[in-house]
Amino acid sequence: MEYRTQIIKTLKSLVHTRNLLFGNVLNIATAGELRDIMDAFEEGDSYDFQLEHVADLKDPNIKKLVHLIKQVEELYEEIKDTNNILSEELEEQETGEDSDNTDEWQGELPF
Template identity: 30%
Template sequence: MNTYRDQIVIAIQDLIICRHNLFDNIVNLAMKGELGHLDGAVDQGETYEFKMNHFRGLNDKTVNTVIEICDLIDSKIMILMEENGIDYNEVDFEN
């Protein structure tokens, strides 16, 4: 049976997964919209790792709104961790 603290870690992990999903949506929205000129710029089999800063400053209001939601989730994750004494090694940020 999970303790209260265990359940907080699970909730944080769920927020991290949600945040990663939203970031994927930011990439897809930007590549279909404002950054469409980059589509196909990477050869097949090659990869490129986008960071949030690649999308900050775009004019797309939808992309900017989803970025704001990601920022809020990041902030709330940190608050939950700090308020409950949860260390970084207790959650998987790469998930």
């Protein structure tokens, strides 16, 4: 497999990893500090949580995970910029035969 293709796959893996970590942060937060807020929602309600919504929580585990997520985001940008990877290339890779089932992938940085 070509080097550039491997870099693109790595970028997609970083997006997937970031999304998994963020999901874990939300699960911890909604079981802890955000529990009261979650009680206000009814079944079927949805809310588009962003990293900013949990960044100031007091839970030390959440703080560490938020820090890690920010590092993953920075690494993504650094690798993308260092290798001059275009958004179009990321989208092409996703629709190609080598797709790796990262269903969160949007082509653009999704965070």
